[in-house]
Amino acid sequence: MRDVIVVGGGPVGILLAGLLAVRGLDVEVLEKRAEPSLRSRAIGIHPPSLRALQQLGVADAVIDRAVRIRGGLVRSGGRTLGRLVFADTADRHDRVISLPQYETEAVLRARFEELAPGRFRGGVTVAGVRDRGDRVEVYTDAPAAPGGSGETAGAGSGSGAGGAGEPTEAAGAGGPREPGETLEARYVVAADGARSLLRDLVGIRCTARTGGETYLMSDFPDAGEHPGEAILFFEQGGVVESFPLPGGRRRWVAMTPTLLTDATSADLAAMVASRTRVHLPATSAAASSFSVQQRLARRMVAGRVVLVGDAAHQISPIGGQGMNLGWLDALQLAPALERALRDPVSGPGVLADYDRRRRRSARMAARQAGFNMAMGSPAQGLRLRARNGFVRALAVPPASAVLARAFTMRWL
Incomplete structure (x- = not known):
C-alpha cells in the first residue's frame, strides 16, 4: 500500500512525486514509456516554477543547463514595436530560463531516484482504477516490451461511470490483455497527459474553451543577433516566434493556415523568410506541427483520484x-x-480547496493563452495597424510591468 501512486512520469508527474518524496511520503510513479522521450517540447521555465524546483533541490542544476531569457522584442513589417524587459535581479531563481523538456525531465528523474530508489517504473500501462473509499486499486497491463514508444501513461478516450467518492472501475479499450498487476495506494494522481485515461475512467469530463490554431516549429542554429531575447513577429500572414535555447540554438515557431504534418524545417525556414525577411541557417533538426486545443476539466478531484497538469x-x-x-x-x-x-x-x-484554486488559475492561463493566439493571428490593413498600435501601448510603463508579470506567470 503506497501513500500515492502517480500515473504519468512526464515533467509534472515526476516533479510532484519528488515533492511528495521530500515530505517523507511513500510514492511510486507508473509511466507508459519504456524509454524517455527525446522530443523537445516545452522549453520555457518561469520564476514560480523555479521555486518548485528549488523545493526539490534541483533548481540550480536546471539553471546551470539552461539559457536565460532577459526579455522580449516585438517586430512587424521590419520595425520594432516594443521591447519587454524582465526585471534583472541578483536572485538567480527569479528568472525566466529556457531548457528543452527532455533535459529537464532527466534532472527530475535523477533526483527522484535519489529520493525513492526504484520507485519510477517505466513500461507500465495503467488499464483501470477502482476507488474503494479508503484506498484506490490500480490495474495494469503486462509490462510493455523494451523500447515501447507510448507518449503518455494511458492515452485512452473511453469514458467511465462514477463520480466523486463513488467506486469506479474500468479497463482500457481494446481486446484481451495479458494479466498485469493490482496496486494499491491511499491516493492516485492522474498526470497522464491531455488524453488522460484515468480522467475518463473516473467520469470527469472536460469543457472545451478555444483552439484549432495550427503551428509549425523547429530548432535552428542561433545567429546571435538577439542574445537572451525572445522575438515575436506580428506579421500579416500570422505570428512567428523565436526563443533562445542552450548550445547556440533557437526555436522558431510559425502559425500556419492548416496542420502541415509533412512540412520540413526547410519549409519553416521559407515561411519565416517570407514573413519576416529573416533567413535561417540550415538545420538537421526535424520540424514538428501541432494543433492547439484548450480544455479544462470540470473538476480536478474525484474521491481519491486527483488530476494534475495536462490531464486537468x-x-x-x-x-x-x-x-x-x-x-x-x-x-x-x-x-x-x-x-x-x-x-x-x-x-x-483540503483537496476541494486545491480543486478550486487550480481551476481558477487554469481559467486565467487559458484566457491569457487565448489573448496570445488572437494577437498572433493573420491581420492586414486597418486591423494590422490597430494591433500594432495596441502592442506599442503595451510596451511602455505602466502596462509593460503588468505584461511582464503576466508572461512570467507571477499571478498564477
Whole structure:
C-alpha cells in the first residue's frame, strides 16, 4: 500500500512525486514509456516554477543547463514595436530560463531516484482504477516490451461511470490483455497527459474553451543577433516566434493556415523568410506541427483520484505556460496530499480547496493563452495597424510591468 501512486512520469508527474518524496511520503510513479522521450517540447521555465524546483533541490542544476531569457522584442513589417524587459535581479531563481523538456525531465528523474530508489517504473500501462473509499486499486497491463514508444501513461478516450467518492472501475479499450498487476495506494494522481485515461475512467469530463490554431516549429542554429531575447513577429500572414535555447540554438515557431504534418524545417525556414525577411541557417533538426486545443476539466478531484497538469487543463503552448501551470499544480498538490494523509478527516476539504484554486488559475492561463493566439493571428490593413498600435501601448510603463508579470506567470 503506497501513500500515492502517480500515473504519468512526464515533467509534472515526476516533479510532484519528488515533492511528495521530500515530505517523507511513500510514492511510486507508473509511466507508459519504456524509454524517455527525446522530443523537445516545452522549453520555457518561469520564476514560480523555479521555486518548485528549488523545493526539490534541483533548481540550480536546471539553471546551470539552461539559457536565460532577459526579455522580449516585438517586430512587424521590419520595425520594432516594443521591447519587454524582465526585471534583472541578483536572485538567480527569479528568472525566466529556457531548457528543452527532455533535459529537464532527466534532472527530475535523477533526483527522484535519489529520493525513492526504484520507485519510477517505466513500461507500465495503467488499464483501470477502482476507488474503494479508503484506498484506490490500480490495474495494469503486462509490462510493455523494451523500447515501447507510448507518449503518455494511458492515452485512452473511453469514458467511465462514477463520480466523486463513488467506486469506479474500468479497463482500457481494446481486446484481451495479458494479466498485469493490482496496486494499491491511499491516493492516485492522474498526470497522464491531455488524453488522460484515468480522467475518463473516473467520469470527469472536460469543457472545451478555444483552439484549432495550427503551428509549425523547429530548432535552428542561433545567429546571435538577439542574445537572451525572445522575438515575436506580428506579421500579416500570422505570428512567428523565436526563443533562445542552450548550445547556440533557437526555436522558431510559425502559425500556419492548416496542420502541415509533412512540412520540413526547410519549409519553416521559407515561411519565416517570407514573413519576416529573416533567413535561417540550415538545420538537421526535424520540424514538428501541432494543433492547439484548450480544455479544462470540470473538476480536478474525484474521491481519491486527483488530476494534475495536462490531464486537468490543456492550454496553448504559445507563451510557454503549459508545463509551468502543471508544475504550479504540483506545488500546491504536494502539501495538500501530505495533509490529507496525515489528517484523513481534513482530506476532502483540503483537496476541494486545491480543486478550486487550480481551476481558477487554469481559467486565467487559458484566457491569457487565448489573448496570445488572437494577437498572433493573420491581420492586414486597418486591423494590422490597430494591433500594432495596441502592442506599442503595451510596451511602455505602466502596462509593460503588468505584461511582464503576466508572461512570467507571477499571478498564477
